[in-house]
Amino acid sequence: xxxxxxxxxxxDIHSPRSFADERVVRxxxxxxxxxxxxxxVEAAVRLVEELGGEVVALTVGSEDASVALRRALQLGASxxxxxxxxxxxxxxxxxxxxxxxxxxxxVGAEEPLDLVLTGMASLDALTSMLPSALAGELGWPQxxxxxxxxxxxxxARVERHLADxxxxxxxxxxxxxxxxxxxxxxxxPNFKAIVAAREVEIEAWSLADLGVDPNDVGDLxxxxxxxxxxxxxxxxxxxxxxxxxxxxVQLAAFLAEKGFA
Amino acid sequence: MIGVxxxxxxxxxxxxxxxxxxxxxGLGDTVALWLGPSPSEDERALLADYGVAEVxxxxxxARARVASAEGAAIAAAAGDLDLVLGVxxxxxxxxxxxxxxxxxxxxxxxxxxxxxxDGRVETTQSVFTATYVVxxxxxxxxxxxxxxxxxxxxxxxxxxxxATIVDVPAPELATAETLADRTFxxxxxxxxxxxxxxxxxxxxxxxxxxxxxxxxxLLGGAVGATRDATDEGWIGHEHMVGQTGTTVTxxxxxxxxxxxxxxxxxxxxxxxTIVAIDTDADAPIFxxxxxxxxxxxxxxxxQAIAALRDRS
Numbered sequence: 001x002x003x004x005x006x007x008x009x010x011x012d013i014h015s016p017r018s019f020a021d022e023r024v025v026r027x028x029x030x031x032x033x034x035x036x037x038x039x040x041v042e043a044a045v046r047l048v049e050e051l052g053g054e055v056v057a058l059t060v061g062s063e064d065a066s067v068a069l070r071r072a073l074q075l076g077a078s079x080x081x082x083x084x085x086x087x088x089x090x091x092x093x094x095x096x097x098x099x100x101x102x103x104x105x106x107v108g109a110e111e112p113l114d115l116v117l118t119g120m121a122s123l124d125a126l127t128s129m130l131p132s133a134l135a136g137e138l139g140w141p142q143x144x145x146x147x148x149x150x151x152x153x154x155x156a157r158v159e160r161h162l163a164d165x166x167x168x169x170x171x172x173x174x175x176x177x178x179x180x181x182x183x184x185x186x187x188x189p190n191f192k193a194i195v196a197a198r199e200v201e202i203e204a205w206s207l208a209d210l211g212v213d214p215n216d217v218g219d220l221x222x223x224x225x226x227x228x229x230x231x232x233x234x235x236x237x238x239x240x241x242x243x244x245x246x247x248x249v250q251l252a253a254f255l256a257e258k259g260f261a
Numbered sequence: 262m263i264g265v266x267x268x269x270x271x272x273x274x275x276x277x278x279x280x281x282x283x284x285x286x287g288l289g290d291t292v293a294l295w296l297g298p299s300p301s302e303d304e305r306a307l308l309a310d311y312g313v314a315e316v317x318x319x320x321x322x323a324r325a326r327v328a329s330a331e332g333a334a335i336a337a338a339a340g341d342l343d344l345v346l347g348v349x350x351x352x353x354x355x356x357x358x359x360x361x362x363x364x365x366x367x368x369x370x371x372x373x374x375x376x377x378x379d380g381r382v383e384t385t386q387s388v389f390t391a392t393y394v395v396x397x398x399x400x401x402x403x404x405x406x407x408x409x410x411x412x413x414x415x416x417x418x419x420x421x422x423x424a425t426i427v428d429v430p431a432p433e434l435a436t437a438e439t440l441a442d443r444t445f446x447x448x449x450x451x452x453x454x455x456x457x458x459x460x461x462x463x464x465x466x467x468x469x470x471x472x473x474x475x476x477x478x479l480l481g482g483a484v485g486a487t488r489d490a491t492d493e494g495w496i497g498h499e500h501m502v503g504q505t506g507t508t509v510t511x512x513x514x515x516x517x518x519x520x521x522x523x524x525x526x527x528x529x530x531x532x533x534t535i536v537a538i539d540t541d542a543d544a545p546i547f548x549x550x551x552x553x554x555x556x557x558x559x560x561x562x563x564q565a566i567a568a569l570r571d572r573s
Contacts, residue, residue, distance in 0.1 A: 036505070094362060125388070126504060126527070127370050132328055132355045136362030139359040141437035142328055144355060157441070160496055162351060163454055164270055165509055169327065175437075181505050182498075223367030223401035232387065232394050235535075235551050242542070243556025248564025249538065252572065254552045258534055260458060260480060260513050261569045 001053035001151065003044040003115045003136050004107055006100055006134070007037040007072050008122045033068035036076065036119035038075065038186035043179045044117050044150055045076030045187075053114075054078055056107055058101050060088060066202050073197035074189035080200055081107070085207040087214035093129045094137075095217035100130075100185035101137035102210035114173045115156065119179045120145055131178040141171035147182040262323060263289045263317075264339040266347035266357065267308070269297070271445055274304055276455045277348040279415035281408050282311040285346050286418055288377055290314045293424070294338045294345070296321045305424050308311055312364050312418030319429040327438040328352075332359025338429045342403075344382055346375065349407040350454060367399035371508075373412040382406065387531050409510045409531070410455045446499050451483045453500060458482030458513045459532070461502055463525070465518015465558055468495040473517050479569055485509065487525050503528035509550040519556045521546025538562070 011031045044055045056079045057072035059065045069080035083103050091099070104116055116138070121128040128144075135142035143149075146158035157170045157176060189197070207214055215221060241250050253260040263285040264288050268275035285291040291567035292315045300308065300316060308316055319334040335356060339345050340513050345360070347353045349371045359367040367382075374385040377393070382404040384397050399406075453459065459478035461484070462470050470484065477484045485502040486495070502509050504527040514532035519525060521544055529535070530549055538558045547553045 038453075058548070092367070094368075097362070114421070120505065123504060126508075127369070128351060128354060129358045129370065132358035133362050135329070136332070136359050142355070142359075143438065144328070145351060163452060163499060164446055166442075166444045166446060167440060169438055170441050171438045223361075223365070224369055224397050224399045225381065227396045228396050229388075229393055229395045232392055235549065238551055238553070240547065240553040240555065243554055243561055246564070247538075247554045247556045248561045248566075249568045251538070251552070251554055251561060251565040252568035254536070255513075255565075255569065256572055258513070260534075261572060 001047050001051045002056075002113045003047060003117060004056045004058055004110060004113050005037070005038070005040050005044045005072060005077060005117045006103055006130070007041065007057055007059050007068045007187065008034045009059060009061050010034045010122055015180070024063070029040045031064065031067060033071035034119055036121055036123060036181055037072070039181050039183050040117040040119045040181050040185045041072045041075040041077060042186040044115070046184065047115070047149075047151055048076075055082065058100065058103055058107070059083070060096060069202055070197050073200050074193050075186060076193070077164075078200070079203070081203045081205060081208065083205045083207075084257040087207055087220070090219045090222060090225070091217050092222040093127065093133045095221045095224060096128060097133035097137040098211055098217055098221070099207070100134055102136060102212045103205065106205075106210060108174075112174070115151070116174070116176045118176070118178045120178050128178075131176055135176040139204070141175045142177075143169050143171055143175055144178045144251045146155065146177055146179045149177060149179060149183060191228070262342055264292045264294050264342040264345040266294045266335060266345065266353055268348055268350065268353060269295070269300070269304065274307055275348065275452070276415065277408070277410040277550060280410065280413055281346045281348055282308070282313065282409060282573075283413060283415045284375060286312045288344065288375070291422065292317060292342065292427070296334050297321070297323070297326070299426065305426065307509070309421045309424035310417040311415070311422070312420070313422040313424045315423070315425050315427055317427045317429050318546045320431055321352060323443070324440045325431070325434060325436065327357035327436060327440055328359050329438060330434050330436045331356035332348070332363065333432045333434065333436070334429075336364060337432045344404045344406070344475050344495055347407045349409050359406065361405050364403055365401055366403040366405045367401035368405040369397050369399065370407040372406050372408050374528050375406045375408070392530070411457060411510050411512060411533075446497075451481045453485055453507045454510060456483035457513075459485045459509050459511045459529070460515040460517065461485030461487070461519060462490055462496075462517045463487035463519035464489045465538070466490065467488070468493060470496055472558065472566070476515065476562060476566055479566060480513070482511070482513070483569070485529075487519055487522070516546050517548070517562065519546050520544045521549070
């Protein structure tokens with residue numbers, strides 16, 4: 001099994017985020033790998049432990065994004081690639097998929113890949129569009145939101161729980177698979193793994209290395225752009241009641257006042 | 262003409278699709294995009310009530326209801342449309358991402374509003390777990406916008422549409438995914454994502470959802486739960502509200518015995534009015550509550566339920 005895992009560097013979701021000049025401002029000191037990507041790396045490492053092979057971690061971003069790759073290496077990836085290029089800034093999901101797709105093709109040209117794994121969403125944007133955009137870009141089948149993943153006889157099989165249905169979906173390899181946080185419990189890296197992760201040299205690729213036209217990505221290629229961004233107005237008129245025996249009555253009165261009862 | 266991808270299942274047309282039709286009608290003549298077996302006469306009549314001029318039916322087989330095939334079917338049905346709307350659910354996001362990926366459309370999801378300004382599509386959406394409001398413009402000639410449920414109130418059109426059925430041949434599929442099994446989860450009552458009112462319980466319920474369910478029934482709402490509660494097996498996973506469960510944006514969210522962990526808040530912070538009941542005065546959920554009761558839900562809820570019954 002040769003598996004590539006796409007990981008993303010995101011700000012700590014507990015830390016403040018904001019916009020300046022219609023761009024997202026993040027504090028680079030408190031970020032890390034998107035927590036949901038832990039499950040994708042874990043799923044990849046388990047398959048390789050079972051079937052043999054290699055796990056390659058891939059990210060797109062600035063040098064800060066190396067933090068995410070180190071985390072993937074600690075969790076069991078053996079190779080790490082970062083695509084960094086000034087022209088990538090402000091890519092929409094289709095631009096990001098273009099860059100990732102080109103990197104996947106290049107890794108696959110060295111030796112064919114069996115799977116590309118991703119998390120179910122990034123905890124900063126939460127759109128869950130990237131796996132589908134990447135599958136579309138590669139022309140590969142997609143098996144998304146997997147709560148379990150098995151590979152046998154050149155096929156991947158996943159179970160997924162949607163709001164209204166439970167599904168079992170299969171596809172031939174190579175395929176793009178996104179896994180949910182139900183898929184596994186990621187391991188805690190031990191000291192040896194942490195030291196070993198430091199030893200791996202992160203490969204840095206540019207758009208030119210991948211043959212991607214800068215006009216297709218970043219600001220220039222974005223099909224949608226942010227015009228303005230503003231903090232949501234604070235909730236005004238907040239009321240706090242300490243229950244001294246009539247909290248329920250006050251709650252009912254509030255619901256009635258707001259027209260809900 | 263504006264296309265609207267209609268979500269439908271054993272329970273009929275999804276309520277959020279009616280909201281999307283209401284939005285679409287304000288922008289132009291509406292075309293319903295319907296994947297699967299033809300709508301029933303009742304379903305067609307409902308679409309007509311919401312002003313639909315045309316219903317394009319692409320008869321995808323149940324086994325071909327995978328994102329890539331749905332994306333191709335939407336391309337076949339909506340090839341001439343500049344704007345396609347839908348509901349921001351996982352399934353529709355995936356199908357329309359495939360459509361946009363192939364067609365070069367620009368796409369915005371989780372929108373609360375959409376307008377056409379100087380011939381281009383502009384959207385409004387909440388980001389960063391509803392702490393920011395962002396306005397975006399789609400510059401590509403074709404646009405896809407998916408709307409969050411409860412962004413607006415669905416209303417029938419002043420004048421019904423014709424809802425003329427137009428058959429669209431299912432595209433030849435080069436789709437490699439096989440849907441080996443699909444079991445519909447019988448949802449009792451209103452689907453969580455679409456509910457106008459959600460009453461949710463967390464660790465503070467200690468596993469007893471009776472009062473939460475009773476209040477939900479009384480208010481005509483759906484029951485939600487935290488990750489803790491579903492992990493404990495107190496209630497089914499389909500009730501989970503949070504960043505990895507269902508994101509909800511109801512008009513009213515009542516959090517019972519929920520401390521408000523960041524993953525939970527991310528799934529409900531965009532709600533209209535937020536009410537919270539918890540014993541811990543420092544619970545983070547109170548930071549975002551419009552009405553907070555610091556108290557024991559096993560005392561507060563029965564009293565509130567009795568008071569609400571007295572009113573009605």
